Amino acid sequence: MGLRWLWTLKGCFIRRSTAEDAPLIVEEHILNNRRIEKLMYLDTTKKERIPLMKDIPFFKKQEIRVLRNLGRIDPFNIDHYIARDGYKAAAKAILHMTPEEIVSEVRLSGIRGRGGAGFSLPA
Secondary structure, eight states, X not given: OOOSEEEOTTSBEEESOOGGGHHHIIIIIIITOXXXXXXXXXXXXXXXXXXXGGGSHHHHTOOOOTTTTTTTSOTTOHHHHHHTTTTHHHHHHHHHOOXXXXXXXXXXXXXXXXXXXXXXXXX
């Protein structure tokens, strides 16, 4: 079984690859900075390949929050994460909010599940 999708540091979106595609991905894409057309997302309505994740209709309107630091910080250096406001929300919650305020903030955020059904949080 191969990758369902891969978002690379270059912002490319590689989908439905197999174990046999791994050498091609490493050689062409990672080492030689070339896109692999056969592994790019295919927009079936326009019949064209879309290389960048940010240009794929499903992702186009989404704001990347969890992985926004990917490729910008050293994931093994906590100071890099803190320098980009890592733990800022946790510090606010711990130092300045009551448990009730935290629950209220989460509810007001409108956050939804990402398990596929998009369920809202319980009231």
